[in-house]
Structures are given as C-alpha cells and as structure tokens.
Amino acid sequence: MTEVLIIGAGPAGLAAATAARRSGARVVVLDAAEDVGGQYWRHLPAQRPAAREQVLHHGWSRFTALRRELTGVEIVTGAQVWLAERHDDRPPTVHVLVGPADGRDREQRTFEPDALVLATGAYERTLPFPGWDLPGVFTAGAAQALAKAERVAVGRRVLVAGAGPFLLPVASSLIRTGARVVRVLEAGGWGRLGRAWTARPTELLGASHKAGELAGYVRDLARHRIPYRVATGVIAVHGRDRVEEVTVARLDAQWAPVPGTSQRVAVDAVCVSHGFLPRAELAVAAGCVTGPEGAVAVDGDCRTSVPGVFAAGEITGIGGADLALAEGTLAGTAAAGAAPTQAQRRAVLTHQRFAARLSDGHGIRPGWTGWVADDTLICRCEEVTAGELRDIATATGSRGLRSLKLSTRAGLGVCQGRVCGRSVEELLDRTTGGLLDPGRTAARPLAGLVRLGELARMQGDTE
C-alpha cells in the first residue's frame, strides 16, 4: 500500500487526506496545532465546544463532513515538523517532534514516505509603518484567531486596514465578538479592484460560493454602518504606551500616500493585514522549485519538481480555502497513485482564476515604502530600522542579501524573517539597485525550534 504523509491539517491537508484514503493509500497527517482545521477552521478546543461554531465559520459543514471521512487516517496533532532532509530523487526524510512545544520530552518520529503532500499554508504579511510595534496593533490573523478560538475582541474601537478580502471576515468576527469597527480600509483603488472583480463575470460563477461568502460580509458591514474605504491605508499609529490614534491617508495606485490627505482617527486597537506569503520553508528544504512570489511551483496535478512530493493550498499561491480544498483533493489523489478526474482538475482551474483576481486587485504595490520613516522598525526581533538598513547597504556597497542580513542583523532573530523577511528584501532591493540573491529570506532550514537536548537524543529509527 502506498504510504502518503501529509504535513498540514488545514483545508488543503484534510482534503488531501480524505482523497488519498479514498484512493487506497495508508495516510498519516501531521499538524503542529492542537487540533485539525488549519487557519480557516480554527475553532474552540474540544473540551469547550461552542454550540454554533458555524456562526463564525464558513463552510463549517464541509469541515465536519471532511472530519467524518478521516476514519482510518492517522492524525498526529501537536506534531512540529522541524526538518525535511532533501533527497532530490524521492521525498525527503521528515523529522517530527510530537508533544507540547514547552514540554521537555517531546516524542521523536521520523518518516520516509512513498509520497509527501505539503499543505503548510501561509504566513500573514504585514507591512511595517511608524508605530506598528505599539501594543494594540494586531495582525488581522491574530485578531481573527482570538475571535475564533477564544471569542475575544482585540479592542472596543477597532480600525481594520490593509489589503484583500480577508479584511472582511476579520471585521465581521470583530463585530460578532462585541467590538465597534470604526472603518475598514482597503489599499487597492477602485480602478484595480474594479478591473479585477468585474471582468469576465461568468468566470466567477464557478467560485460562486466564495463570491457569496464575500457578499455576506459586505452586507454585514452595511448593516452595522461601517464605512469601507478603498485606496486608503493606515500610515502611522500613535500613542504613549499603546495605540491611541492612527493616521490614515489616501494612497495612489502604487500605494504611495497622497500628500495632504492624512487624517487622525481615535481608536484603541488596529488590525492590519496586507496579504499572505506561502509558508514554504519545508518545500524549499525538500528541494522544490519555487516561483517569484515564493510559491511552490506545481504542475496540473499538484506535483512539485521533486519526485513524489506534492503541494496544495496556500503554499502553491495565495487563493483561499476553496482553492486549498480543490488542490488538496487533486494532490491527495495523485499522491496515492490514482488518476485525478477531469472534474477535480477543473475545480482547481476555476478557483485559480479567482485567486488571480485576488492578486490583481489587492497585491502589494511598491509605494508602501513611502510611509516608512527612517526610524521605523523593520526587523522587530533585532530592532533594525529602515534608516539603518539603508545606511549599511550604502556603506558596504553589497548587493547580497546574505551579506546584508549579517551586517544589518535584519531577519536574524527568533522569527527568522517570517515577519520581516519580505519587507527587508523589498527595501534593500531598492537601495542596492537590485539584490543578486533575492528570495533568501524564505529559506529556513529548520522549520521550528528544537532544543539541543532533543537533537542530541535523536535516534535513527524510521517509520
């Protein structure tokens, strides 16, 4: 029997697991989180289930259906995959530590699967701005997670800003957990949004579920009289010990703040999200080729460049939960050695068109560097400012990210560039006139923290 290992139990991983199981494979699913569901279906812990999860979750019935189909699949939660050892001609050896991250005796497991499906999702991308390190500034994902998993709102008067349709469910969750959302600001302008969302309307029909979900959020905003502004963003946050006010401004088509349009708004919390980045470090370590936005390159059946390794969901390009489900199904089927159906392939194509509109309409534009001041922190772990990045790049004359990371310390801290990496690259790319080794900040050979004692204890048994 083919052994399929799946890393990630979000929409993509769960769809892959059920598809692979249905195609007759032996399936193991690993996820670092305490429960399955991923980012999309984050929910209350099983000990205190909510009566009506579906109020905060779209597609909840799809989730419960998937979960029922998982019988016969071995699911290991609390399983941190920390290393994928590349073999080039076959799937990598996968090293896992199972147990609470702060516990001292996590169990070591090692897998040599026949096929591997990577479904590790995305990191949130938040662009830096003056004051973004003040308490009271949240990533939209963190706010969403608090709302979904703890039923807690991050503040009483909250402003939501950034780019992309994800701002809408976040605003919705905030309302439902009792916050007053004062405004939702989208950086993309009507021009780009209009071109992205109104062109070829028939194409959207296939993704009607997603379009319908978004329309529901828009109705939510209208019902609560929450202004939704486009071509606008938060360009600074002010406050002594925590957020008291924000400066909002009009943004031009390249997202540069338009002079003379700024305005202050009193709030006690801000939620920002400018998009998502593929969480591709395991794929990179496994040797998979990635594309320009750091997404794992796949063929029509979700095969990566490494034989036996498949990728599905946000790591192949940001496209939301429906695309993740469709790709997961395809990847799971193919990984089990079965042939995907034409309908399965078509489903992926439909949702990919939706994803393309997402990036056309809401993708980050280079003008954002216009709201970054010299003393704005870019790397928060190592406390490196934009001014320091520029000065050191100028002093060294280096066009290498490897060298500049070491001389500025940007990205060398405990987050290993997960938060700041891409912003550091974009700022340095501009200062140096073009980096010669771009994309490096996506490489993290170790996908999680490992204690030296755990490393030393490692034995070589393989499953």
Place this chain on the structure above:
Amino acid sequence: MRVIVVGAGIVGAAVARELAGAGVAVTVLDRAASAGGTSAAGEGNLLVSDKGPGDELVLAQRSLTLWEAMKDEVKGFPSIEYEAKGGLVVATTEAGAAGLRSFASRQRGAGVIAEEVDPHELEPELTRDYTAAVHYPQDAQVQPAIATEALLAEARRRGAVVRQGVEVLSSLLSGDRLAGVRTTAGDLHADHVVVAAGPWSGEVAARLGVALPVRPRRGTILVTTRMPQRIRHKVYDADYVGAVGSSDAALQTSSVVESTASGTVLIGSSRERRGFDGRIEARVLSALAAKAMVLFPFLADVAVMRAYGGFRPYVPDHLPVIGADPRLPGLWHATGHEGAGIVLSAATAELLADLLLGRETKVAASPFSVERPTLASHLLSSV
C-alpha cells in the same frame, strides 16, 4: 599596473585592499554578491589554539598582528566585532588530556601562549567532568561577513573597483602569458590575475587553463536563540585539534561553542567531504548538539533556531596556495585556506602583495608555493 582579483570573499577583499594600498589598479570580480560565499557561511574565529608548530601557525601569528592593527580601520561602518576574548580547550578523557598537554607544550615552543588552567575560573558553567584545560589568550574573533565588507570598503577607498554579478568564464592570453579574463560582462585585460575564489578556485583555475586541487569540505553550524551570556570564551573540546588536520572523508564533529555579541550561541562545526552538497542533515545536527552538551550540560534546554553551513576550500596537504603559478605567467593564487581563511586572509594578502610587487616577504613564501613537493602529484591531472 592592473590586477584582477577573482572572488569578493575575505581573501579577495584582503588582497584587493593590500594591492590598492600600494597603488595598483585593482578590479575585484565576483559572479555573485560580495561576501556571499564561504566567508559568510562560517564562523569568524581567529585562532592559534588549533594550530601546531609549522607554516600555517606562522601565517596565523602574523595575521593576528595584522588584524589587531586593522580592527578599527574603516570608520562609519558597522563594527567588525573584533574581540580578543581568548580560547579555552577542554579535554574530557585521560587520553585527550595527555594529547592536549603535549600539543600545548609544542605550541609554547613556537611562541603560542598556552596555559593549563582551572577552567571554572574562566567558565563557571563548564562540565565538571573534564580532565585538562588549556587557556589561549591570543585567540580572537571577528564577524566574518562584515569583516569582508570592511576590507572591500577600504579597498574601494584606496581606489579599487568591486564588480558584483560578473563571472569569470575563461582566459585571455597574450602569447603564453595570461593577459586578462573573459567574463559575463565582456573581456577585461590585466597584467596579473589573482584567483581567490574559495572552494570554487579549482573550477576557476581550470577555466583559466591550469589544474589546482582545491576541494570543498562541508561544515555545518547551529545557532541558538538569544540568552543572557553564560559562555565567555571560545570553548573547544580537545578533539577539534585532531579533526582539523584530518583527511578522513567521513563525518567528524568537535565542538566549538561560543556566544556572540548579539546573545546567540554558535555551535560549530562538522567536517565532511561530500562535494558541494549543502543539505542540512539531522545526524550531523545531532552529533554537534551531543558534543556541545558534553562541554556545557546546561545547553540541553536551549533552543536552536537555525542551522547553516558552507564549504571550506581545502587542499590535500592542508596548506593554502599563495603566490605565482609558474605554469601560466600572470596567474596568481590566494586560496585553499580550509577552516582558517578568515584569520589567514590578513597575512595571505600581505604575502601575495609582497611577492607580486617584488618586496621582501615577512614570512617564508616557499611553503605556500604551488610548486611545493606535497602538491606535485595533484597537479598532474589535465584540465
């Protein structure tokens, strides 16, 4: 006089700085970015402690003097983090203790300060299970990538030109003399060409028409999360001394444990011959961790956040190649420094410049010549 230096690692940078200081028109070429190769993929130990009496030690001793003088040379630049913090070599077996004591006594004969000490006065958290410990106060360190950039900046200040993203493809000949290089940015003419391409020096030499046995020897390093400083010196287990001089292809590890200015602890490093294969392997990390914990048991609970590594440029007889290549007039080498290129770059540059400019050398040049007998059999392979 025009000189092309191939490679903007620490060796090429140091050579460019030295030649530019003597009024030579220097162009440094690198196919990638500056300080992007081995010089940004290792540690920055400036050691005498791991070297027995001999030519490499002489070069290291001269280098330490030069580093001390260079440490504040470039103003308005990030610090190169030069620190003469000293090294502590610790044996944990009876055999190791005997080996360490006799090694230290031979080193003392060659002018190295090496004092047997009670290690807990220097490192209170060191294991209680040690058998001997020797303190080397002359051991120092720099941040190697910043040091490389600082040397390049000084070279530029002295008139050198640094071109990144320019790859050397082949030779330009004038009769039987090398007259320049063909590159991805066109033909560049020069009176002399210095190969300082680290572990790729064999390949560059081959492109220019000569065989040079420089090969990669993989090394991997662990970086922990930040913590309050609990390790004050560079601390090595005594096995380190054996691994450095070895030609064994199999995995060897020995601990070099130290804390950096930023509060992380670096644990290096493995030595393996396996070509340019850069994958990070669990068995290597595990071996490194186990050795480090022998020295500092408290490390068991410390988290590792990154592993990285590079390829030491090594030559079969474990000495760098520095000087003219008589097989092709106009061609020079400054390469093959294996695990000591950061420290040795300083005296290497001085020696190469002295030879190229016909000045008296500060250290004997013949041990580093490409014509030395121990290399003869390796130069025969045709290219």
